[in-house]
Amino acid sequence: LEVPIKTVKRIGAHAQGCLCYTVSPVHTVEYYVEQFKKLERMGCDSLCIKDMAGILSPQRAYDIIHACKEEGIKIPIDLHSHTTSGMAELTYLKACEAGVDIIDCAISPISGGTGQPPTETIVAALQDTPYDPGYDMELLMKCREYFLKVWEKYRHLHVEEAMKVDSSVTSHQIPGGMLSNLVWQLKQFGAIDKFYDVLREVENVRRDFGWPPLVTPTWQI
Numbered sequence: 381l382e383v384p385i386k387t388v389k390r391i392g393a394h395a396q397g398c399l400c401y402t403v404s405p406v407h408t409v410e411y412y413v414e415q416f417k418k419l420e421r422m423g424c425d426s427l428c429i430k431d432m433a434g435i436l437s438p439q440r441a442y443d444i445i446h447a448c449k450e451e452g453i454k455i456p457i458d459l460h461s462h463t464t465s466g467m468a469e470l471t472y473l474k475a476c477e478a479g480v481d482i483i484d485c486a487i488s489p490i491s492g493g494t495g496q497p498p499t500e501t502i503v504a505a506l507q508d509t510p511y512d513p514g515y516d517m518e519l520l521m522k523c524r525e526y527f528l529k530v531w532e533k534y535r536h537l538h539v540e541e542a543m544k545v546d547s548s549v550t551s552h553q554i555p556g557g558m559l560s561n562l563v564w565q566l567k568q569f570g571a572i573d574k575f576y577d578v579l580r581e582v583e584n585v586r587r588d589f590g591w592p593p594l595v596t597p598t599w600q601i
Contacts, residue, residue, distance in 0.1 A: 385423050396458065397424035401431040402553060404591030409440070413447045416457075426456040426482070431471075432555035432595050434464035434494070438474035445478035456481035461496070462555070466545040468497045469505070476511040487523050489531040493543035494559055500524060539563050541575075552579045553586070558599040 381397070388395040397419030399412055416427050429436065429444065436459075445457055459475045459482070461468040472483045485491070488498035500520045506512050542560035554562065566572045582594075592598045 381419070382422055389423055389425075394425045395423065396426045396428050397422070398428040398430050400593035400595045401429050401436050402433075402591065402593035403435060406591060409443045409447055412444050413451055413453075416448055416453060417451060420453055420455055424455060426458055427453070428458040428460055428482075430595070431459070431461040431468075432557070432593070433549055433553045434462035434466075434468055434555075435550055435553055436461055436471050437467060438470045441471045441480075442474040442478040445475055445480050449479045458482035458484065460484040462494055463492050463497055463545065464494050464549045464555075464559070465547055469502065472497060472502060473505070476506070476509075487520070487527045489524060489527040493545065494555075494557070548576075548579060552582050554579065554582060554594055555599065557596075558594060 385395045385397070397416070399415055399419075401407075401412075412429070419427055427448075429441070441459065445459070448457055457480055459472065459480050461471055461484070463469070472480075475483060483502065484496055485499040485502050486496035488500050491498035491501075499515075500517065503513060503515045503517065503520065539560045541563045546559075549559075562578065563572070563575065566575055566578065586592065586594065
């Protein structure tokens, strides 16, 4: 990562160091803190916890972010999560309590399921708290109206399974992009009835390979 970080810095852009979140015997709080400290030393302008499968629990988010701050990490910390498991909104609140600097959201028509938590909802939830971002709700509602039309335009491409909360993700840890592609591919092969068998097998294969985070390019492999 040293070469791209140095290159980004040389041209005056913002270098964000990102660690993909997963759950395994080796991915401890201490592991994430140490890796983030290395990225800060390498010159990153900010750090990001990328929870691509929406499996970061509220307490684990608090523990990682709080430990990073306690260990003296000075640059901003961003939390990127998906609502696949249904935990993300709670996780974002605990992250705020731990001192997170940025949380990633999506305007409501394209939020939820394997998307991010809804921007307007998070902003409303944080009003009258120390974490209130102060966004204009009327402007956010105008954004919502625009993206409702976009959502309708591409309705024929929506994958229903990817738009629901699926608590089984806490076991198989498959991220949203992989899940929607997996459903589409199984349908193409006339094998959608094998969906849950495939999810169980993913758990086995991931363990055999040493618990890699299921993010590009690992999930394609």
